[in-house]
Amino acid sequence: MRDQAEKLRKKLSNGALHSAKTIAVVSGKGGVGKSNFTINTALSLAKKGKKVLVFDFDIGMGNINVLIGADSKHTISNFIEKNIPFNEIIYTGPYQISYISAGNGFSKVLELDKISIQRLLIELEELQYLYDYILFDMGAGATNANLQIMLSVDDIFVITTPEPTSITDAYSMMKYIVLQESNNHLYLICNRSEREKEGIATLERLQLAMKKFLNKNVQILGVLPEDSHVRKAVIGQTPFYTEFPRSLITTKLEKIVQTYLGDEHVSRQSSHTNSFIRRLRSLFER
Numbered sequence: 001m002r003d004q005a006e007k008l009r010k011k012l013s014n015g016a017l018h019s020a021k022t023i024a025v026v027s028g029k030g031g032v033g034k035s036n037f038t039i040n041t042a043l044s045l046a047k048k049g050k051k052v053l054v055f056d057f058d059i060g061m062g063n064i065n066v067l068i069g070a071d072s073k074h075t076i077s078n079f080i081e082k083n084i085p086f087n088e089i090i091y092t093g094p095y096q097i098s099y100i101s102a103g104n105g106f107s108k109v110l111e112l113d114k115i116s117i118q119r120l121l122i123e124l125e126e127l128q129y130l131y132d133y134i135l136f137d138m139g140a141g142a143t144n145a146n147l148q149i150m151l152s153v154d155d156i157f158v159i160t161t162p163e164p165t166s167i168t169d170a171y172s173m174m175k176y177i178v179l180q181e182s183n184n185h186l187y188l189i190c191n192r193s194e195r196e197k198e199g200i201a202t203l204e205r206l207q208l209a210m211k212k213f214l215n216k217n218v219q220i221l222g223v224l225p226e227d228s229h230v231r232k233a234v235i236g237q238t239p240f241y242t243e244f245p246r247s248l249i250t251t252k253l254e255k256i257v258q259t260y261l262g263d264e265h266v267s268r269q270s271s272h273t274n275s276f277i278r279r280l281r282s283l284f285e286r
């Protein structure tokens with residue numbers, strides 16, 4: 001396993017391989033639409049020909065499999081508790097996206113032990129060479145593993161709604177990230193906005209506060225409307241992106257993904273590094 005990783009690393013430095021861009025979808029307050037955003041964004045990327053893996057990292061309370069109406073027998077908890085290898089917990093969803101379920105129905109939050117972390121790092125490193133994008137859907141809980149993934153990814157999508165409680169929690173979350181001196185790029189999305197203007201104003205206020213108080217530039221990706229198609233899609237256990245391709249929410253999501261892909265930083269960043277794994281390893285070994 002280790003030799004394999006070493007070989008891959010060599011290929012990577014020769015430019016013979018590329019490494020996935022890693023993205024964590026986070027919020028301060030829970031229930032703002034992270035999981036729906038993650039799965040539908042993954043589908044949009046896949047439709048553009050990208051190889052995408054969705055990693056449901058809401059361990060013990062995951063719902064990505066529910067949102068796509070799939071039943072996954074093996075989850076990340078099987079990996080942690082029963083030593084099942086990663087290739088048996090990766091499933092294929094619509095548009096050939098891959099996903100790893102977080103499992104649900106646990107009474108306690110699973111914390112990763114040292115051995116599981118080592119195994120996770122080795123598996124994640126290999127996955128990086130197989131995909132263009134790895135999206136982590138982060139739960140509302142702040143376990144150590146959650147925070148470490150969040151601080152290691154290349155990009156963070158912060159979801160808020162126009163509600164003041166959601167905005168202040170999004171700010172606190174970003175403040176935490178910035179104070180950890182982590183170098184990720186922060187992108188803002190306002191979900192469930194009744195009016196586009198209100199959403200933009202929310203994001204601009206957050207952007208300004210980040211600059212003024214933390215001297216951190218964050219980028220606005222866009223606003224998603226309050227749209228009854230989301231609830232309908234959730235109830236029908238199909239993503240809105242595939243079920244309602246002409247809905248306002250799908251159109252706006254498409255725009256957000258285009259904006260992200262067109263961002264200078266995204267296209268400029270070299271994909272011939274695996275800094276994600278390096279960062280993650282150093283955080284876990286701290």
Ligand SMILES: Nc1ncnc2c1ncn2[C@@H]1O[C@H](COP(=O)(O)OP(=O)(O)OP(=O)(O)O)[C@@H](O)[C@H]1O
Binds near residue numbers: 034058224227228
């Ligand atoms: N744009 C929207 N328009 C209407 N309803 C929405 C929208 N986005 C989310 N919702 C509603 O909010 C619910 C919660 O969404 P979701 O599960 O994606 O949130 P979450 O942030 O992942 O929650 P958690 O923090 O618990 O993981 C959805 O089931 C849906 O009913």
Ligand SMILES: [Mg+2]
Binds near residue numbers: 035058
């Ligand atoms: Mg969720």
